[in-house]
Amino acid sequence: MQAFDVIVIGGGAAGIGAARTLFDAGRNVLLVEADARLGGRARTEHVDGMALDLGAGWLHSAEHNPWVEIAALHGFVLDRTLPRWREQWREIGFSHADQRDAAKAFAAFEKRLRKDPPPGDRAGAALVPGSPWGAWIDAVSGFVNGVDTAKLSIADYLAYEDAATETDWRVPAGYGALVAAQAAGLRVALATPVTAIDRAGTALKLHTPRGTLVAGQAIVTVSTDILARGDIVLGGHDDILHAAAALPLGLADKLFLAIDLGADELEANAHLLGDPRNVITGTYTLRPFGRPVIEAMFGGEGAREMAERGLQGAADFAIEELCALLGGKWRRRLRLLAGSAWSRETHVRGGYSHALPGRASAREVLATPVDPRIRFAGEACSATEFSTVHGAYKTGVAAARALLG
Numbered sequence: 001m002q003a004f005d006v007i008v009i010g011g012g013a014a015g016i017g018a019a020r021t022l023f024d025a026g027r028n029v030l031l032v033e034a035d036a037r038l039g040g041r042a043r044t045e046h047v048d049g050m051a052l053d054l055g056a057g058w059l060h061s062a063e064h065n066p067w068v069e070i071a072a073l074h075g076f077v078l079d080r081t082l083p084r085w086r087e088q089w090r091e092i093g094f095s096h097a098d099q100r101d102a103a104k105a106f107a108a109f110e111k112r113l114r115k116d117p118p119p120g121d122r123a124g125a126a127l128v129p130g131s132p133w134g135a136w137i138d139a140v141s142g143f144v145n146g147v148d149t150a151k152l153s154i155a156d157y158l159a160y161e162d163a164a165t166e167t168d169w170r171v172p173a174g175y176g177a178l179v180a181a182q183a184a185g186l187r188v189a190l191a192t193p194v195t196a197i198d199r200a201g202t203a204l205k206l207h208t209p210r211g212t213l214v215a216g217q218a219i220v221t222v223s224t225d226i227l228a229r230g231d232i233v234l235g236g237h238d239d240i241l242h243a244a245a246a247l248p249l250g251l252a253d254k255l256f257l258a259i260d261l262g263a264d265e266l267e268a269n270a271h272l273l274g275d276p277r278n279v280i281t282g283t284y285t286l287r288p289f290g291r292p293v294i295e296a297m298f299g300g301e302g303a304r305e306m307a308e309r310g311l312q313g314a315a316d317f318a319i320e321e322l323c324a325l326l327g328g329k330w331r332r333r334l335r336l337l338a339g340s341a342w343s344r345e346t347h348v349r350g351g352y353s354h355a356l357p358g359r360a361s362a363r364e365v366l367a368t369p370v371d372p373r374i375r376f377a378g379e380a381c382s383a384t385e386f387s388t389v390h391g392a393y394k395t396g397v398a399a400a401r402a403l404l405g
């Protein structure tokens, strides 16, 4: 049986960051991935000649995002066109006056979170009862946090907001493709789910359906929902499992609609929110990169509803929302091209992590090792850059460096 210095479990951004760091430091490292491909929640699919990101698409906080440099290293071009999420194209269905009112309501909500937070650390308690913009604030929270404000920790939300910048860039060839490219040259075992880590001997034994692997050290980078479900039997890691349960994955999903006719009637990279008065609504980027598609995203309760409807049901919903804004002729012009259902992905089970009210400190617990040979990494371990690809990557690099001593 071959023994490795380190085995990294999970081939997403964190696992690739960890394995790359260890490999570059001369360690004999194996990256073990349950799925048949690398990238995890950064996943690019190639459809009709386009690279579509079904998971992460934006290099958030580009000023301190290591993927900017990695993209240059691998020859991936970046598109620095900033997102227009805060604009409603031609004010359709959301007038400038209403947008201003909604933005004011959000600013007042965030001010309460900072200056006069309600007891209990529950963001939703700071909403004004009966406000016409409560549903909109919850919809925005769904996109950003994967969950509405009722289940959101104030401390956790603000930790992210304080660290993030407003500079978001994209990769036309796909963020998922870029993440996978960073694994070039690494030794990888795909389709190999680790089911248990046996810590009894001096060497760790990792059980998989394809046999047992042996390593001196391990880095675990699976999502919090995978950890909390006990998909990997760890033994003696109750604090880690409780921390993972306090950092559940919210929901986020993507949907791409092909524009079969009249694409040039829509402005490239313009944005529409489906319905500013409904928490169950999509956010639509028209013709990203000038392509003949509309990219829809659903978050929180909206994503939950779309997962129940299934991909075609979600596409029908999106097309109806767009027809209500753009006119009925678009019903025949739009069709489902591709979409995600992250809550049904066996080895992920959701979108990105958020702390439950009162549980923001769980991120630190998750990143603190119980056994000095085993480290945890992944987006949820980042205190301030969780729910992102760059945050995940940094935790992987940090875990690797910690093992390197």
Ligand SMILES: Cc1cc2nc3c(=O)[nH]c(=O)nc-3n(C[C@H](O)[C@H](O)[C@H](O)COP(=O)(O)OP(=O)(O)OC[C@H]3O[C@@H](n4cnc5c(N)ncnc54)[C@H](O)[C@@H]3O)c2cc1C
Pocket (backbone or CB within 6 Å): 009, 010, 011, 012, 013, 014, 015, 032, 033, 034, 035, 038, 039, 040, 041, 042, 054, 055, 056, 057, 058, 059, 060, 192, 193, 194, 195, 221, 222, 223, 226, 231, 232, 252, 253, 254, 340, 342, 347, 348, 350, 351, 352, 377, 378, 379, 380, 386, 387, 388, 389, 390, 392
């Ligand atoms: C729809 C959507 C949109 C998003 N948009 C953005 C965005 O624009 N920008 C951004 O920065 N972030 C975005 N994110 C979040 C980002 O994708 C994640 O935060 C990040 O990719 C997580 O990386 P990770 O390595 O922590 O986890 P993952 O990517 O989940 O990697 C963990 C890996 O572990 C594997 N695994 C699970 N169980 C086992 C096992 N037992 N054995 C071996 N392997 C296992 C999984 O298959 C997976 O590949 C988005 C996410 C979604 C879902």
